[in-house]
Amino acid sequence: MKAEHYVGGAFTGDGERDFPLIDPVDGTERGRVPEASRATVDAAVRAARQALDGAWGAASPEDRAAALREIAAGIEARFDEFVDAEVADTGKPRDLAAAVDVPRAIGNFRAYADLLYGRGERAYTTRVPGWSGGAGEALNYTVRRPLGVVAVISPWNLPLLLLTWKVAPALAAGNAVVAKPSEETPSTATLLAGVVHEVGLPAGAFNLVHGHGPGAAGEFLTGHPGVDAIAFTGESATGAAIMRNAAEHVTPVSFELGGKNPALIFADADVEAALEGTVRSVFTHSGQICLCTERVYVERPLFEEFAAALAERARGLRDYGPMISAAHRDKVLSYYRLAVEEGATVLAGGGVPVFGDRRDNGFYVEPTVLTGLPPTARAVREEIFGPVCHVAPFDTEEEALRLANDSPYGLAATVWTRDLARAHRVAPRIAAGIVWVNCWNLRDLRTPFGGIKASGIGREGGEYSLDFFSEPVNVCVRF
Numbered sequence: 001m002k003a004e005h006y007v008g009g010a011f012t013g014d015g016e017r018d019f020p021l022i023d024p025v026d027g028t029e030r031g032r033v034p035e036a037s038r039a040t041v042d043a044a045v046r047a048a049r050q051a052l053d054g055a056w057g058a059a060s061p062e063d064r065a066a067a068l069r070e071i072a073a074g075i076e077a078r079f080d081e082f083v084d085a086e087v088a089d090t091g092k093p094r095d096l097a098a099a100v101d102v103p104r105a106i107g108n109f110r111a112y113a114d115l116l117y118g119r120g121e122r123a124y125t126t127r128v129p130g131w132s133g134g135a136g137e138a139l140n141y142t143v144r145r146p147l148g149v150v151a152v153i154s155p156w157n158l159p160l161l162l163l164t165w166k167v168a169p170a171l172a173a174g175n176a177v178v179a180k181p182s183e184e185t186p187s188t189a190t191l192l193a194g195v196v197h198e199v200g201l202p203a204g205a206f207n208l209v210h211g212h213g214p215g216a217a218g219e220f221l222t223g224h225p226g227v228d229a230i231a232f233t234g235e236s237a238t239g240a241a242i243m244r245n246a247a248e249h250v251t252p253v254s255f256e257l258g259g260k261n262p263a264l265i266f267a268d269a270d271v272e273a274a275l276e277g278t279v280r281s282v283f284t285h286s287g288q289i290c291l292c293t294e295r296v297y298v299e300r301p302l303f304e305e306f307a308a309a310l311a312e313r314a315r316g317l318r319d320y321g322p323m324i325s326a327a328h329r330d331k332v333l334s335y336y337r338l339a340v341e342e343g344a345t346v347l348a349g350g351g352v353p354v355f356g357d358r359r360d361n362g363f364y365v366e367p368t369v370l371t372g373l374p375p376t377a378r379a380v381r382e383e384i385f386g387p388v389c390h391v392a393p394f395d396t397e398e399e400a401l402r403l404a405n406d407s408p409y410g411l412a413a414t415v416w417t418r419d420l421a422r423a424h425r426v427a428p429r430i431a432a433g434i435v436w437v438n439c440w441n442l443r444d445l446r447t448p449f450g451g452i453k454a455s456g457i458g459r460e461g462g463e464y465s466l467d468f469f470s471e472p473v474n475v476c477v478r479f
């Protein structure tokens with residue numbers, strides 16, 4: 001499929017500088033992607049502003065909810081096409097794209113269409129006695145208005161899911177969007193623009209530009225004076241760069257950044273469930289999900305058995321996808337080497353698999369289980385974003401909490417125990433935005449989603465997203 005920009009209701013991109021789209025499965029070139037110039041980004045921001053001044057700005061919440069439902073239905077009608085495009089860009093297993101990425105994109109649009117109806121407005125009756133013009137009786141009520149033009153910058157790991165996770169609430173709240181997906185994964189975003197076009201969303205309400213980040217489309221967009229807010233998912237260092245750029249115009253940001261997520265496995269856990277859940281939380285999408293576990297802490301009586309079983313499951317994994325790019329494969333492998341230099345014992349993996357087919361030219365790394373590193377090791381502290389975890393023992397609940405919280409990140413954690421009292425005691429003491437007990441990545445789209453420390457700024461999900469993408473205005477009416 002051909003990646004194109006979508007600006008002011010029209011597909012563009014021909015004649016622009018372009019760059020190759022590489023298949024991560026075998027390293028071959030699959031196509032070319034246009035690189036948005038500053039003029040293209042300007043045009044997209046202008047088109048978004050015009051949409052707000054025109055038909056999209058005039059749309060009622062009911063109109064917007066209906067549009068979101070039509071987009072959801074449009075994706076559903078082209079389900080297989082979306083799955084194919086997601087698999088082609090990322091190399092992820094088809095089952096994963098068909099079970100998670102595309103259904104969640106549909107779900108994101110439906111959820112925010114539903115949520116619009118659940119939103120109330122707050123009112124306060126006010127009686128101020130006294131002597132000045134500020135005295136009297138009044139009704140204060142608070143309404144919410146859209147922020148305006150919103151930039152959405154999304155990564156390559158869950159391209160459609162994470163793009164729609166921000167686009168749906170931004171549109172629901174009445175904003176116009178300029179989206180820039182990752183340069184590695186332009187295809188499902190282009191298909192989404194096709195659906196938006198088919199359903200007849202007013203021109204400029206949703207715009208799409210492709211291209212790189214630093215010194216390119218991403219930076220042009222996030223530093224643009226016409227952008228009123230930025231919603232970003234990606235690496236923490238990129239978040240910092242975007243924040244510096246956004247500071248120029250005091251543009252508000254919502255950031256969903258990296259993680260180094262711990263799993264705490266207590267000896268009283270259902271061991272099979274903990275093992276199966278940890279295999280999922282470490283290795284799903286080859287560890288390229290910000291919620292994936294990279295640090296596994298196991299209560300000492302269970303430690304040897306659990307670490308050995310986890311390593312055995314890792315060695316048994318077959319249907320897994322590649323790293324997104326050669327550069328990312330090299331980064332993950334550099335951490336495998338670093339871990340060994342830092343003194344790790346490799347219980348499983350640690351290298352590059354050999355398949356004996358075209359995948360040997362792709363960007364695969366082995367599912368890997370490490371142990372034996374101190375909490376200060378870089379491989380235990382830095383986000384690797386690959387199919388790898390480090391397993392370490394703990395002796396007490398306090399020690400487990402100390403180890404879990406000893407991280408510059410604070411995105412997600414899992415706790416595995418049969419002791420409910422312990423679960424309730426431990427979960428709120430973990431320094432993370434999301435804690436799963438006896439499960440992982442069980443998502444309710446209404447719940448707050450985001451991280452603390454280097455893992456992000458703000459929360460998305462449900463009302464939290466609608467709050468970010470709108471501004472409260474208080475109206476005071478004296479009576």
Ligand SMILES: NC(=O)C1=CN([C@@H]2O[C@H](COP(=O)(O)OP(=O)(O)OC[C@H]3O[C@@H](n4cnc5c(N)ncnc54)[C@H](O)[C@@H]3O)[C@@H](O)[C@H]2O)C=CC1
Nearest residue numbers: 154155181182212213214218219234235238257258290385
């Ligand atoms: N926590 C998460 O959800 C994710 C984390 N990552 C982390 O990021 C690492 C590198 O992956 P990348 O795709 O390069 O992530 P990234 O953070 O560099 O890119 C994410 C998005 O930001 C854009 N971008 C990059 N620099 C920018 C800038 N200065 N201004 C505006 N936009 C910019 C990119 O073009 C892309 O659309 C991974 O190895 C992983 O550690 C990557 C994807 C998701």
Ligand SMILES: O=C(O)/C=C/C=C(\O)C(=O)O
Nearest residue numbers: 157233288289290291443
């Ligand atoms: O919303 C979800 O269910 C998953 C979100 C995952 C990320 O934000 C990520 O991996 O970047």
